[in-house]
Every structure is written in C-alpha cells, then in structure tokens.
Amino acid sequence: MASKASQRSYGLVVLTATLVLIWVVIASFPFLWTLWGSFKVQGDFFSKADWTNALTGTRTIAETGGYFTLNGYEGAWIEKEFWRAALNTMVVVVCVVVISLTFGTLGGYALARSGYRYAFWLLMLALVFRAMPHITLVSGYLLPFFEWGVWGRLETSIIVLVAINQPFTLWMLHSFFLTIPKDLDESAMVDGCTRFQAFRHVIIPVMWPGVITTGLFSFLLAYNDFAVTAVLLSQENATMVPKIASFLGSTFEEGNVMFAVSAVVSATAPLFVLILFFQRQIVSGLTAGAVKG
C-alpha cells in the first residue's frame, strides 16, 4: 500500500537500509562475539599475538585439543559456584516481581480511581523517588541494617528492591488502569460489590496485559541491579551480577577472565529469551507512558 506520501527514491532507500544495517551490526555484534569467545581459552579471546587467533582458535586447539572448549563454563558454574548465584538471583527476582505487582496493582488502581489532589502529589513524589540514584538510598540502609543484624540476607535485598521498584510500578499500572473504563467497576459496585470485591472480581480479570508488561520491567530491574545487591548482600548470598564483578577482582589467576566471560554469556541468555517472547510487551510498555502522553 505504497501511497504517494511514503514513496521514496531508490538512492534514499539504499542509504537508509545501509544505515539501519550498520546499527544492527553495532547492536548485535558485541553479543555474538562474546558468545563465540566464551568457548575459547583466554589466549585466543584476549590475543596478544594476533587477533585472528580468536577466529582460528589456535591456542584453544593447542591447549584443549578441540576447536571449542567448555572450560570457562565449567570453571564459572562448578568451580566458582556460579550456580549458587543463579539460584539466589532466581529467588530474588521471583519474589520481587510477585510482591511488586501485588502492591503495585492495589496502589495503581487506587491512584487511577481517585480524583483527589493528594493522588497527584503521590504520583509526583513517586517520580522524584524514581529519579534518586539507587546507590544514594543504599548508603542510608547500611548502618541501620548492620545494627539490626539483617545485612547480607536475601530477604532484606528483596524488600529494598521492591520498595525501589514501587514508584515505577505505580506509574505504569496507574496509567494502565486509567485505560480501563470506570463504568466497569462502578456498575459492579452498584450491583452491591464493595470496592475491593469490584477490584477482585471485575478488574483483575481484565488487567493481565498491563500486569505482564509491568512485571517484565520489575523483572529487569531486579535482574539487572548491581548497586543494591553488591552493597547489601554478603559474598555467600551474592546474586549473579555482583558475582561476575567478583570474578574480575581476581583476574591474576590464568583462566579466570574466561570464567567471567562465560558467566556474562550465561547471565545474558535469559534476557535474550525474554526479549524473544515478550518483545511486543516490552515495546508497548516503553511507549505507553510516552505516546499516550
């Protein structure tokens, strides 16, 4: 359906296609390269002699006898117990998403249905809280947490992540609930439901798309966090991201860098799958606030 307005000259089409292609390469090549390199030994991936070694795998063949090696993964997952960090991450992420959404749907619904001035102020306050760099808040927790003896535990960082996540969750779910017509729950209340019953039986069944999108962003926040988890968790309870950072501290041992490379690839894989399945929700979530105004 090429209307007159969208017709373009041949040269311009080639130019834009080339530029988009360059962007696609810039966006994806680092990932592909690291994935490829994670199956090599350090001498190849970080080649002092000749960078083509990384392609031909000269050192990898010399050291392990194969073109690809799983040494990095073995070292990270088994020797350095990355599986423990992965398990901790899973616990933290699941808890954060579930609690954030429970709190967020209740609060977002209330904000969307209340026309009072204080609802607006709460939203403004949430915006200010969203802007706070996380690390500045974390420095406020540390001393009290040491005093109470709750530092270093998974539960503590789950609660902190939920709280830090609330402003964003509230904003998103609030604007999502605004799109659900007021008549829906009001007619339920006319029929004799209490406000909570209306929310429970009428709103919850139609709110799932918004909740899934918001849940994805809560997942990303909890999964990607470094500032909070690095400072609030002890070494034994570390999640994946601080764990990767700790691999880097001990790069003097030969091969440890490759542990970090493999761990990085392992930590990226779930995100890759996430985008694969939820691309549409992520895009709509990012644009919901902006495009609808």
Place this chain on the structure above:
Amino acid sequence: MPHKTFMWFILPSALAMFLFIFVPIISVIVQSMYIEHEQVLIEVENCGPFGCTIEVNVDQEAMAQLREEQPLGRFNGLGTYTNRAHLAFAEVGESWASTDTWGDFLSAVYNLPFYRALSFTLTFTFVVTPLVLFFGLFIALGVNSLPRIFRGPTIFVSLLPMIVTPLVGSLILFWMVDSEGILGAALQNIFDDNSLSLKASPWLTWIMLMVYGVWSSTPFAFIVFYAGLQTVPEDTLEAASLDGAGRWQKVRYVVFPYVAPLAVFITLIQLMDNFRVFEPIVGFSAQASATSLSWIIFNDLRGGDVQLFGSAAATSVLTICGVAILLTPVLIRTWRDFNRKRV
C-alpha cells in the same frame, strides 16, 4: 473513591516507599553529619632476642566498645560537606587565590575528588543525552522506511543493548576494546601504535564510556520515537506533499512537531538515568581516569577496609541535590499542566 478506601489500597505501596525510600533519605542526611571514630591507638612492646620495639596498634576492643556506644560515629556537623573529599571550600579558596589563569584554577579544582566526579557525571549526562536523542530519531526514521518484514528483527536486535545488565553490557564492550580484544588490537594494528590503549589514556576512557552510554541508551529513544512515528497521520503527510512539500520539508514541518513531546519525555528519563552513571565505570575498570558521583559513594561503602558512612552519606546528599536541580523544570511544568487540566 472515599479517602478511607484509597488509604487501604495504597497502604502497602506507600508503606514500602516510606520505609525504604523516605526514611533512608533521612538516615542519609543524619549520617552525613557524623564521621567515623578516631582510631584508639595503644602502644605494644614486643620483646625479642634483639631487644624491645614499641609498636603502635589499633585497640580493637576499645574501638568495638566505642562503636557500640555511638554507632553513628562522632558528630561533625556540616564538616564532612566542606572537607577535602567533598566540596573542599578551603582548597578551592586557596587555588582561587594562588592561581593566575582560569585554566590553572580549573585544573587545580579538577584534582579534587568530588569535582572530578562531578565533572565526569555532568559531561557524561550532557554529551550522552543529546546524542541518544539524535541517533534514536535517526534510526527510528530509518527503520520506519524499511519493508515491514525487516522491522521485527531490527527491533529485536535493537532491544538487546538496552535490556542487558549494564555491568554485563559494559564488560562485553570493554573486552572488545581492551588492548588485547578484537577492536583494541585492530586499532593498534591500523595505527601501528602500541601505546594506543584504553588504560593508558584518560581521554580514550572518557570517550569509550560515552560510547557505551550511547550504545546502551539509543534503543530506548529509538523505540519511543518509532512508536510515535506510527501515529503520524498519513493524511497530513499526503496533504503536505500535495502542497508541494519536499521530503525534508515533510520531516521538518510534519514529523518533528509530532514527535517533539516524545523528545521531552526521553530527555527527562535520560537525564535521570545518565546522572546516576555507575556500572560502566566498574565494568571498564575506569576509576583511575573517570569517576562519577555514584561511584564515589560505592567506593566509600565497599572500597577500603573501613566503611566511610559519613563520607558516602554526604556525597549522597549532594547527589540528591543534583537530581533535584535537574528535575525542577520538569516538575514545575507538570504542576502547571495539572492545574490547567483541573480548571
């Protein structure tokens, strides 16, 4: 909705935000007034076969007791804010008096840790944000003119740099541009210059950090602009071409006004996010040539043997002030919009 119902619905959220965002900010402000205890020193006499030596040690027991009695440390008032590690009034005043040119003065100030971090943070924020807007719009226009089948895969690939964990993303780039990585080694080969290395040159480190910033944030601007472009009405574009508008004129006078509100939204989010730049500095191990406000807070908390709560808190308060200054215009605007809607 009655006030009471509203309160019950909002309670869990509000409580979480109050306890873990508002109270910590108060806690940070209080902590910034205190500094850690002076170390209690005791002299220990070690006697060996070659006579006795006197060693000065830290009295751990007395220290522990002191911490027990006053967990916050010694009261220091606003002293932490003005000391050398933060606003450094004395040092700045001295360099103001002793230097002749602006260049000398600025470089003297730049050597103070807080101003060093501040200058990187601000440079990063104000270089990355416009570039992200520019490239984002550019790519959005490009993708929008692609055949439909290519758009899905392009969006998929574009989301990767944004969604990947910032520390992981910066490591992935760092390993490539490292002097032993593929790009770093290739550059050294091309320019035949072995000193061309990220670690050796502060300027290259700054540039690479900003390249990372643009790489990881451009997708966000792209997606938002792209979604906006979908809503530009075809009729208006067609009318514009009937009136004889060229391709560029259509973009300039129809598309730009349409996506301008989106640019404001992206700028706001980018200012907030770039101001807290932190992970790439850890990923690039760039602290020798570039530090940010967030990084010095982290370093006070995790870097040394002793955790400098007071120092971290003072930097935190200053950072929060910085965020507040950045946000003020937006908040004022939102406030006006809100009042206009009510009337």
